[in-house]
Amino acid sequence: MSADLRIEAALKVAGRAVFPAETPATGLLYAALVEAPVASGELRALDPTAARAVPGFVDIVGHAEAEGLKASSNTALIRERTIHFAGQPLALVVAESPGAAEQAARAVRLEIEARPAVTALDQALDQAYAPKLAGRVPAETRRGDAATAIAGAHLVVRGRYETAVNNHHPMEPHAAVCVWEGERPTVHTNTQAVFGTRAAIAHAFQLPADDIRVVARYLGGGFGCKGPLWWPWMFLAMIAARRAGRPVRLELSRAQLFTLVGRRQETVQELALGFGADGRLVGIEHDVLAQTSTHGEYVDATAAVSRWLYACPNVSTTHRLVRTNEPQPIPMRAPGVAPGTFALESALDEAAERLGLDPVELRVRNFADRDQQADKPWSSNGLLECYRVGAERFGWAGRPAPGAARDGRWRLGSGMATACYPVHRQPASARVRISGEGALTVQCGTQDMGSGTYTVLGQMAAAQLGVAMADVTVELGDTWLPEGPYSGGSMVTLSILPAAEAAARQVRAQLAELAVTDEASPLAGLPVEDLEFADGLVRSRSGNAAEPLVDLLRRRAPAGLEAEASATPPEASDVSGMGYGAVFVEVGIDPDLGELRVRRVTAAYAAGRILNPLLAKSQHVGGLIGGIGMALHERTVTDRATGRILGDGFADYLIPVHADMPEFDIALVDEHDPHLPGGVKGIGMLGSAGVQAAIANAVHDAIGRRVRHLPIRIEDLL
Amino acid sequence: MSGAAFRYARAADPAAAVTLGAAPGAAFLAGGTDLLQLWKAGVQAPAQVVDISRLPLATVAAEADGLKLGALARLHDVAAHPDVARDYPLVAEAILASASGQVRHMASVGGNLLQRTRCVYFRGGEGLACNKRAPGSGCGALEGENRQHALFGGSAACVATHASDLAVALVALDAEVEVLSAAGSRRLPLAELYRQPGEAPERDTTLAPGELIAAVQVADAARFAGRSTYLKVRDRASFEFAVVSVAAALVVAGGRIAEARLAAGGVGTVPWRLDAAEAALVGQPVGPDAFAAAGAAATEGAQPLAHNGFKVELLRRAVVRALETVGGQA
């Protein structure tokens, strides 16, 4: 398909795309959260007297009101009075203006019995425990005997790798506009899962799902944080709206995005790689320690990359968690794979040096030609091609010797790493409708995170029915539409595309049938297989017969036609799906001053069929920028004394600015995947994996120093 | 997010401004780029905001006796002024290394000099100990996160750095400030405007309530123009405060250093003039030995904390690098 611009680009640029927080509502009230000042304790009492005195105050909703909700992990934090982290909402105030709501929230007096808090991972190491699952896979795996293999290896590379806490920070903060009509709520909220949100509301409020509508037409990014952790606060706003009989809006502040909606957990990873004299891996031990909260359990599958990225007979991986009184971690772009590849790909670079092998060659030697963990073949695997294409475009073979290249005060270094992300799918349905006048509509209850879902669906439908993009409307982000998947794990496109494509094909088949059976059509009597839909025409492939699609519709289907189709991933598949990439980076370092600049990034990605190269590149570039942030800038800091987040704004939580971004050279490697539906793999995560290690490896190449923690900062390079 | 309600008044002229500004709890509003942030975060809650942004104090003039910057001159306009760029490149460079284009179009010279520390405990608001924000509450940074904090001029009560880049350049150039109050006007060296925290970190400056900075005056410094630089080391390429910065300016005659000006940012509780390093340079032949001696002298007396120790070595290297940059050919 072609590199069309986003369908909704003009709307967004002109400010006419209505984001959930902007949903107009008459009589709107504004909400603000009352936050816990301590990181651990029990709320004994809450005195709203002073808040009530604030002009414009309307209502306050707290535990007493939330107790009416059904108990579950989604409602625990608002039903129970235990304080698990500083900033935890203890009540929600609504008022006639945002300012009044905030002022009233600040005026609420809290009586709290504070308890000692665990405010850092290292304070509770003795209480680390092993969870059962890491992400969706087992937390612990063992294949062969890694310890023995490593003990007898020709070369062992061992290291401890640490990654900092990161926060997602989509440009658009979380918001909900909640409206009740009787017992039927409509919630406009920027969620990564309109249907998941509806199910959560149905459960919490014990309402029939069909009575609930969740709408998220446009989103300003999510990266994993517009999910379940947002629900309790949204529920409070819904309770308030029901009590007031008026719409209520809750919108989080930038500071609250540090505490209330999840984070990428910090990791401490112990990694040992054993190699034979031929450079082949004989054993891998990858043990991960990570933070979770005192109220929820989550661990990224950080060590999982070590299970399948390379061929190795002996692999053991573990994950352990330490509970702290800090915010709850959840998946963030390239969950697990981002920190996991940082460790694995850094260690591989070290091994290449010690084995005297080119880093690319070492990876090629250890290429896994099947998924050894799942013991299945790959659905397709373009990794070797990514190495070849990436290396060639970057000029890897001709790069200077380590430490040799300079540019004025800058010492230059090059590094590379592998990127990968597993293919995930969810069931999805979609509807395609064509009107009697040829207007095509695609509907699916998934949401466009801003990554281009509207556009790829529109392009697909336009191509199937041969109509112009201008005649296509795509409707997403509404539970009144056919059920679609949540946005996460790079799976939206590959989940909905097969359903939408099937629906479009059904409409096309119906139209073809009408054409060949209509005496008035020049196509009458032709076999349906001979028809094609293109340029607004239905025409014969073999002959000259053709007629405009609109004419056929007006005559035979003036009321239009529609079809709905579903696609469900198989319970068990006999192949493993994986997207791959190879990232090559050049950095410049001023070793006197510890300054580092990423000068050049070349990345080659093989991720199945590419629906729109422009959108795909934009996803990769965005992912790479996020990866540069993780490598060099992003670090959420908790004050050990109080458990509060320090510097909870963009002045202190650094992300790359334009001057930190090099030019990105992205190669999309052609990959035909015969096994996956539509040949599509996810692409959203790939960019955020691998680049961190590529940068760290380039640092080593430039100045001979291995930095094994992220972010890499001035003091690491002096 | 918004802060507490306040009364707002626009000052008709400087005299009205100082009268209004002398009321308890009053704060001047210039570009608002710092004050409004602090207000939103609940760090500062002025009862009365006195808008001075339209007062006629925005001159930028380079004359025979030096450079005069009106307190309300926008940072952008100062840096873009051809005379400043030519004769006071140190000032222009320090400004261009500050904040972003957008901020520099709003921010004023006076507001920049009086911006408050970036200490995350100070800006974090209620719940974090901070003697500067809430006297007597303690200093969260002393035993906490103190990578951004000072090597020089700290006390047991506060170790916060002063964040302005412009102030570092101006202190190096011996700038003076003209201050207005109901009692009239006075002039003082910029270096004396700033207070080290001592026992009273809540007071950043020696200004009395209601005193208004009207202008900054820099004595003629064109002789440094060919040999000055502002070096800023930071955690990302742009739009970020200094981890360490150095303003350096030399006058060289006959291969020897006749005059030296050095000041550092990111390391002091006030813009930090490096007197000992200057003394190590004056009279010496231009070259690596003198620069190394100055680098070593610059770090004398540094009192590193748990997380900012690297800044001692970084300061030494930054001083040397800045001097190499301006040293050029003897």
Ligand SMILES: Cc1cc2nc3c(=O)[nH]c(=O)nc-3n(C[C@H](O)[C@H](O)[C@H](O)COP(=O)(O)OP(=O)(O)OC[C@H]3O[C@@H](n4cnc5c(N)ncnc54)[C@H](O)[C@@H]3O)c2cc1C
């Ligand atoms: C994102 C960001 C990044 C930044 N990065 C940098 C940087 O890298 N380097 C740097 O140096 N600065 C940086 N700054 C700070 C910025 O330069 C200051 O916020 C700005 O200069 C303040 O000027 P203003 O006119 O907006 O001051 P205001 O916010 O209006 O005032 C600041 C303070 O000064 C007082 N005041 C203002 N004018 C006068 C006067 N004439 N007399 C007496 N009191 C007065 C006010 O009452 C207030 O207390 C950054 C700011 C932001 C927001």
Ligand code: SF4
């Ligand atoms: S260093 Fe100063 S500003 Fe920072 S917490 Fe301590 S007292 Fe407050």
